[in-house]
Amino acid sequence: MRLATDDYEVLARTELPLDTVLLARHLIGKIVVRETPEGSLSGRIVETEAYPVGDAAGHAYRGETLRNDALFLCRGHAYIYLAYGTSYLLNVSSETAGIGAGVLIRALEPLVGLQPMQRNRRVQKLRDLTRGPGRLTAALDINRRLNGIDLCRTGPLWLARDDHDAPEIGTSVRIGLSRATDRPLRFYVRGDHFVSGPKALNR
DNA sequence: AGTGCGATTGACT
DNA sequence: GTCAATCGCACTA
Numbered sequence: 001m002r003l004a005t006d007d008y009e010v011l012a013r014t015e016l017p018l019d020t021v022l023l024a025r026h027l028i029g030k031i032v033v034r035e036t037p038e039g040s041l042s043g044r045i046v047e048t049e050a051y052p053v054g055d056a057a058g059h060a061y062r063g064e065t066l067r068n069d070a071l072f073l074c075r076g077h078a079y080i081y082l083a084y085g086t087s088y089l090l091n092v093s094s095e096t097a098g099i100g101a102g103v104l105i106r107a108l109e110p111l112v113g114l115q116p117m118q119r120n121r122r123v124q125k126l127r128d129l130t131r132g133p134g135r136l137t138a139a140l141d142i143n144r145r146l147n148g149i150d151l152c153r154t155g156p157l158w159l160a161r162d163d164h165d166a167p168e169i170g171t172s173v174r175i176g177l178s179r180a181t182d183r184p185l186r187f188y189v190r191g192d193h194f195v196s197g198p199k200a201l202n203r
Numbered sequence: 204a205g206t207g208c209g210a211t212t213g214a215c216t
Numbered sequence: 217g218t219c220a221a222t223c224g225c226a227c228t229a
Contacts, residue, residue, distance in 0.1 A: 049210070051210075057210070058210090059210080062226080065225080065226085066225090067224075067225065067226095081210090081224085081225095082222095082223070082224065082225095083209065083210065083211055084208090084209060084210095084211050084212080084221080084222065084223080085209090085211095085221075085222030085223035085224070086211060086212065086213095086221070086222055086223085087211045087212065089210060089211085091210085104210055106210085132211070132212075133210070133211075134210095134211050134212060135211090135212080138212095174210070175210075175211095176209085176210055176211070177209095177210065178208090178209080204228105204229090205227105205228085205229090206226105206227085206228080206229105207225105207226095207227085207228105208223105208224105208225095208226090208227105209223105209224100209225095211221105212220105212221090213219100213220095213221095214218105214219090214220090214221105215217105215218080215219085215220105216217080216218075216219100
């Protein structure tokens with residue numbers, strides 16, 4: 001495990017698949033980097049969900065609004081919104097500019113900055129730090145101020161390559177929806193300790 | 204202007 | 217397992 005984020009390499013936009021579902025798979029195993037005044041934080045993506053073009057459960061389904069406009073940026077930009085009035089959720093925009101689709105980051109394996117994350121979350125247990133889309137944003141101090149940021153450039157929030165072997169990826173239905181509930185658009189590192197959701201969706 | 208409802212979490216039985 | 221918290225947004229009128 002790395003002790004610092006100094007030698008992370010930023011993901012090039014050209015290596016991101018245009019297609020939302022392919023991007024959701026591609027992002028598994030990549031690294032989210034958060035630079036704060038108190039230091040660098042990072043985690044490895046172990047769970048994502050695709051919200052592709054024409055998806056009735058997607059926020060872009062009814063067109064562009066003030067809330068969701070970051071989804072319409074070209075692939076690799078952050079779309080962050082407040083869910084249930086309590087949790088910020090982090091997405092990566094997909095497709096070409098003007099289309100409107102994205103990938104939700106649902107869980108991370110915490111890597112760098114464990115102590116600040118524990119402070120941000122007010123929990124000690126590593127497993128509770130970033131397991132869940134609202135938990136990982138709290139751990140990394142991610143909120144609406146970072147909405148629209150380019151994740152393919154170093155800065156306060158960006159994506160890095162990782163140099164591990166490609167993990168074994170499982171597929172399931174998405175979590176927490178009331179519409180389009182049957183589509184297999186959730187991807188996760190099979191059996192990983194830091195994947196969210198019920199056990200049945202981690203095999 | 205009012206209403207209903209989440210891409211969730213934490214506390215509790 | 218159940219359930220309330222909490223608020224911005226989409227939708228109706």
